[in-house]
Amino acid sequence: MIRVSTEREAFGCIVDRYEEKLLRYLRRIMPGLGEEAFDVLQEIFIKAYVNAQGFDTTLSFSSWIYRIAHNEAVNWLRKKKARPETIELGDDDFQTFTQSMEIAHGTHERALTKDAVTRTLSHMPEKYYTVLVLHFLEGKSYEEISDILTMPSGTVATLLHRAKKQFSSIHEQHHDE
Amino acid sequence: MMNESHKDMGAPHLSKKILDLIEQKGLSPKPRWHFFVREWVVWGMVCVALLVGSLATTLTIYIGNASRFMERHILFSDLLFLFRLVPFLWLFLLCIAIFYTVYALRETRRGYRWSSSWLVAGAVGVSILIGSSAHALGIGEAIDRYLLTEMPLYKPLTNFHPKMWMDMEKGVVAGTVTEVEKETFMIKKLDGEILKIMVVSEKDMHALPELHEGMRVRVVGTTTIEGGENVFKSTAVEPFRGRGGSLFKRVRIPPLPEMKER
Structure with a gap:
């Protein structure tokens, strides 16, 4: 009884620690989710609790819980047969993203506005957009993304490379139009 | 449903809500053994798939080897015939086993860290390693023999045609030696007929x-008539081991009508 109570308390701390991070991640990869984000978040933590004994100690806990969050988001989108709507970037995200992409204002051939970036990201395939979010906005390394998306690190590197290339190409295209 | 406004208004933290929900639904973490069993089952599937792949490789090597002599001597121009010698059944099974191995490896706890090409290469490599060892131990031959004698459906599936060694027009004949002389020897063919073989190349006798x-x-050569009897002039003679060779007594081969007429 005491053990169960301690376990639950510890789990409560985990929820407190990851609540904001995961909610932010969900909002980034599932724009337009609104209030339902909390239902998804609740489901993520329940899954984490039920499968806690299956946690692979060779992984970081963060990668493990992000993996559950990512899978839950994908399942939710599939169930609702919904596609992510137009991406909304906050000012901080916009700054982080453009700086991380090494295309900060002034250094890029064409100045990047927030509108242009969100429009470009909205036109990108989900797999590219997801790795961009994980790497540039969530600050995850290739290995961490590999553990979250359950794919080899080499594939993550390839996806990121293609995503950056596609971002530039879509951005140029829109600019020309 | 919860929302940020609830939280701002002093609503309980998400952790409290979730813990209440867990208690209310009576949820508890799945036991550790559940995950161990799952992992062992997946590895068991990998082992079974690798075993099937290895057996398919053994049989492919064995059947391929058994046909090589014929390919080498007479069939370079007869691609259709060569095509019939390919052990498609085992190659097909090998492909299925490799696919299944890769699929099962992906399902293991850390399988996703390896790229598909590495997993395929690993599965093929292990299958070839175990398969060729099994071939060296004669396991392929034993399985093939067993299936040929015990499973009537196996023969047509693997294009097993001992009769193809009885096609003197194509220049091939097989049988058991009944008499050996200096430059000739007699064989009792698969259909029971006796045939005189004349060794043209001395190399064969030395070999x-x-x-x-x-x-x-099994003998490769040409048919001639000398002194009113059929004589087969050999250009190559080889012990007939393996497929069809040591099966003479076990596999019943009906006599060929056209052979009897000769």
Whole structure:
């Protein structure tokens, strides 16, 4: 009884620690989710609790819980047969993203506005957009993304490379139009 | 449903809500053994798939080897015939086993860290390693023999045609040596007929110092008539081991009508 109570308390701390991070991640990869984000978040933590004994100690806990969050988001989108709507970037995200992409204002051939970036990201395939979010906005390394998306690190590197290339190409295209 | 406004208004933290929900639904973490069992089951699937792949490789090597002599001597121009010698059944099974191995490896706890090409290469490599070892131990031959004698459906599936060694027009014949002389020897063909073989190339006689009565051989050459009897002039003689060779007594081969007429 005491053990169960301690376990639950510890789990409560985990929820407190990851609540904001995961909610932010969900909002980034599932724009337009609104209030339902909390239902998804609740489901993520329940899954984490039920499968806690299956946690692979060779992984970081963060990668493990992000993996559950990512899978839950994908399942939710599939169930609702919904596609992510137009991406909304906050000012901080916009700054982080453009700086991380090494295309900060002034250094890029064409100045990047927030509108242009969100429009470009909205036109990108989900797999590219997801790795961009994980790497540039969530600050995850290739290995961490590999553990979250359950794919080899080499594939993550390839996806990121293609995503950056596609971002530039879509951005140029829109600019020309 | 919860929302940020609830939280701002002093609503309980998400952790409290979730813990209440867990208690209310009576949820508890799945036991550790559940995950161990799952992992062992997946690895068991990998092992089974690798075993099937290895057996398919053994049989492919064995059947391929058994046909090589014929390919080498007479069939370069007969691609259709060559095509019939390919052990498609085992190659198909090998492909299925490799696919399944890769799929099962992906399902293991850390399988996703390896790229598909590495997993395929690993599965093929292990299958070839175990398969060729099994071939060296004669396991492929034993399985093939067992299936040929016990499973009537197996023969047509693997294009097993011992009769193809009885096509004198194509220049091939097989049988058991009944008599050995200096430059000729007699064989009892698969259909029971006796045929005189004339060794054209001395090299063959040297290559077959062990040619003796009761030995099973396959011969490549041409048919001629000398002194009113059929004589087969050999250009190559080889002990007939493996597929069809040592199966003479076990596999019943009906006599060919056109052979009887000769």
